[in-house]
Amino acid sequence: MQPNLNRRDFLRWVGAGTAMISLPAVFGCRSGTALGVAGHGSGAHATYFDRFGVSEPVLGRVLAQALARGGDFADIYLQHTLSRTTGMQDGQVNRAFGSVDLGAGIRVLKGDATGFAYCEDLSEQALLAAAGTAAAVADGAPAAQPRSLAAVKIADFYRIEVPWSTIGIDRIVPIIERADREVRRQDARITKVGISVADEDTHILLANSEGRLVEDIRPMVLMVISCSARDGERIESSGDAISGRQGLELLSDANVDELVQEVVAQTVGGFEAVEAPSGDMPVVLAGGIAGVLLHEAIGHGMEADFNRKGTSIYADRIGQRIAGRDVTIIDDGTLPALRGSLNVDDEGAATQRTVLVENGILRSYMHDRISARHYQVAPTGSGRRQSFRFPPVPRMRTTYMISGPHDPQEIIASVKRGIYARVIGNGEVNIGAGDFSFYLIQGRLIENGKLTGLIKDVNLTGRGPQVLEAMDLIGNNMTLKTGGGSCGKDGQFVPVGFGMPTVRAGGISVGGRTA
Amino acid sequence: MSENLLAKARNVVAVTRAKGADGTRVSISRNRTSRVEWRDTDLDRIRESTTMSLSVNLYVGGRYSAHNTSDLRPEALESFIANAIAMTRLLAPDPHRNLPDPARYAGRFQGDLGIDDPTGAASLDGAQRRRRAQGLVEAARSAPGADRIVSASGSWGDVAYESAMVTSNGMEAAEGGTAFFCSSVVTVRDEDDRRPRDYGSTSALFLNQLESLEEVGRTATRRALARLGARPIKTGSYPCVIENRVAGQTIGNLISPLSGGRIQQQRSCMADKLGTQIGSPLLTITDDPHLKGGFSSGSFDGEGMATRRRPIFESGVLKNFYLDTYYASKLGQEPTTGSATNLVFPAAARDLTGLLKAMGTGILITDFRGGNSNDATGDFSTGVSGHWVENGELVRPIAEMNLAGNHVTLWKLLAELGNDPYPYSSTRVPSLRFTELQFSGV
Secondary structure, three states: OOOOOOHHHHHHHHOOOOEEEEOOOOOOOOOOOOOOOOOOOOOOOOOOHHHHOOOHHHHHHHHHHHOOOOOOEEEEEEEEEEEEEEEEEOOEEEEEEEEEEEEEEEEEEEOOEEEEEEEOOOOHHHHHHHHHHHHOOOOOOOOOOOOOOEEOOOOOOOOOOOOHHHOOHHHOHHHHHHHHHHHHHHOOOEEEEEEEEEEEEEEEEEEEOOOEEEEEEEEEEEEEEEEEEEEOOEEEEEEEEEEEOOOHHHHOHHHHHHHHHHHHHHHHHHHHOOOOOEEEOOEEEOOOHHHHHHHHHHHHHHEHHHHHOOOOOOOOOOOOEOOOOOOOEEEEOOOOOOOOOOOEOOOOOEOOEEEEEEOOEEOOOEOOHHHHHHHOOOOOOOEEOOOOOOOOEEOOOEEEEOOOOEOHHHHHHOOOEEEEEEEEEEEEEOOOOOEEEEEEEEEEEEEOOEEEEEEEEEEEEEEHHHHHHOOOEEEOOOEEEOOOOEEEEOOEEEEOEEEEOOEEEOOEEEEOOOO | OHHHHHHHHHHHHHHHHHOOOOEEEEEEEEEEEEEEEEEOOEEEEEEEEEEEEEEEEEEEOOEEEEEEEOOOOHHHHHHHHHHHHHHHOOOOOOOOOOOOOHHHHOOOOOOOOOOOOHHHHHOOOHHHHHHHHHHHHHHHHOOOOHHHEEEEEEEEEEEEEEEEEEEOOOOEEEEEEEEEEEEEEEEEOOOOOOOOEEEEEEEEOOHHHOOOHHHHHHHHHHHHHHOOOOEOOOOEEEEEEEOHHHHHHHHHHHHHHHEHHHHHOOOOOOOOOOOOEOOOOOOOEEEOOOOOOOOOOOOEOOOOOEOOOEEEEEOOEEOOOEOOHHHHHHHOOOOOOOOOOOEEOOOOOOOHHHHHHHHOOEEEEEEEEEEEEOOOOOEEEEEEEEEEEEOOEEEEEEEEEEEEEEHHHHHHHEEEEOOOOOOOOOEEOOOEEEEEEEEEOO
């Protein structure tokens, strides 16, 4: 949904530079509609000029205007997104939310400084005016001229056969109705079921003053199921999601059934919960979504903008040992069809698999164009933006730890008293001080090496570098989580993914409600 | 300008009616936003935009959908609406989806909301915004202890907006406003090479109501230095004060289960609590959409219903839910309004220092990190940082700890409100003192 800027949003933007991730609420604010869309080809020919009503000469004049006051570099990012959310409550698929987002962001760089303006009116006059606004980051005579544009062929990590914008809502309704029946079939205590399917087709066309012209089509689908259950006087409620850069195939019976099982288990599991403990104790992270810990404990600290500004706890530590030898952490935009994957980043650079930590040694930050130039290294394809309304900054894609040598059962058996963190909901980090949080929706106690009572709704906190150093047993079962994670930073949200093997960690305080 | 938006909105309503909608609500808004960020010695980013968007709620043959678009080209708009109506017809009917009763549009507040400062907005140009952003950094760097600063930044932002709403059953209204915001963020370095950060900020709807930028910059440095060497303390149950500028998060978690959607979908720990005692007699919260200069002030709500002042809690008793037309109908109740506006608290005697003195020994929470609250059960658990307090004095900074409890019982432990309602948010919450809460640390 477009950031319909009101006063409260404006104030919320500011939040003094913390970074957090969140999983989507049911009927969250992503939305969409199905408009008829002209067919499009693929390959190295620019095919979207008609979609945006612009031409190569117009883009050339806009880029020239952007550099007219002495900027070093300029780019223009045109975006057209058709999105739609189809929703069910109380057994009826009786609501839909559609959105059309069309516009262009124009950016000018002068040294490390950014000038940025955007507009939704794509007339040449409006684009030239926005370019003039962004150009004001510099204040001199033109130093560079834009080169003539040449289309670049890019990777293809998420080709889908049938675009969402050609799929009618009538194809989605039966999938939701079936999922509703499946949820209700699982347990008689379930009282309410909420289901939504959000789908999206985004087309982008990006041109820069170095002559690079890139197009990409980015599909996305997200299914969220939540339910409430009653047992006597007690009410429990939970929800979970599946997502990917995929078409209808993501919503296969098998995938939906797996989601249904998880949501029901989380919800009715709540009735057997015991009080979670409080205090510092060993934490075994289950495979999969527990990768949120990596995202918070180290990922944000490795985004190069924080390091360039000296505000990250990992500033100046490249080449140093920060974790045990079995710890290798990757941030990857190339995994097929994943929510965090990209053919190119939002600056038009090829995406890649970036090794952040290799056998415990810090290897590389995640760069955008500004930081890559600052550190004089190649970009890592990590420059991302929520939409044309935002300038790109270094961001994560899918962040995961690769498998280690240990049997997960052996890891659990090694803990005398601790907790097992299975389902994580959200997290946040203070990048400079290193303290981070991640919220445990559901897990288990570990007593004498065995999983025992179910625990829920406890926050876990620690200091990132200490927790990373304390990760001593790495499981052989790395699992990617395909849920609907989004990461917020700099006031903008982007889709991300997580992966984790079972890992034993320490230095974590567990926030239970009892002493 | 607003007349122009009203005319556009009327036109869109007419188009939807012509294409087969039985009922429509159209909102159009236009914003102009400028932001400047200065970092240390240099300009870091400038951002500007003027943007317009349209949102349409459609009621077609007993069915409902909602849409928005930034593509306002006339030919695109026609097909956008035609497609939206066609899509609506594929949905199941929903007898609870209706435009508000027109009687609820009437009686809009006529007084001055104090939300529009066109003179202030017109007085700013690019050079002035840069000077202000730079001035914030200079103020931060001139504060005592500034030699420990790793990075200081200053951010200026201002926005002017106007919006219009028209419904097919007789509601028409327009509203415009401005907001001005600035903040300074300072990062310092300690002996362990940790780099704690804190901020100062001010915001107002009138330019001349901002706090001095000098004070904002110095606050950022002072607060960041106060974070040096923060450590967790022992797990335990401690008396506690939550500082005003972060207490809004705790209030937000209390308010969230009061929404009609949560209640009707059985995801609310407050569903059966209307009229019952939730908090101590000190817990009084009023939703005041007419607060002069309030960040959420307005004369009509998101559905066009005239806004009204409402008690939410009175002397600890829950008095009202947030019910929009849809969920009120599903619950068989009268609608109130769909979401919170400005939340105001009663006057009190003592400032933060007085609250700390009254607490004696315990924890002052100055920041929350992550965490969450389960609306269905009221259970919450969140990361915190702040200070250990003895005899009412800050003794040492603490971090990497959690605070946990349950909103159904928490508010009975509310022992005192401060006299310092936070002015830079629509939740004008003062600092809050609690008798004893559960913390986890080492």
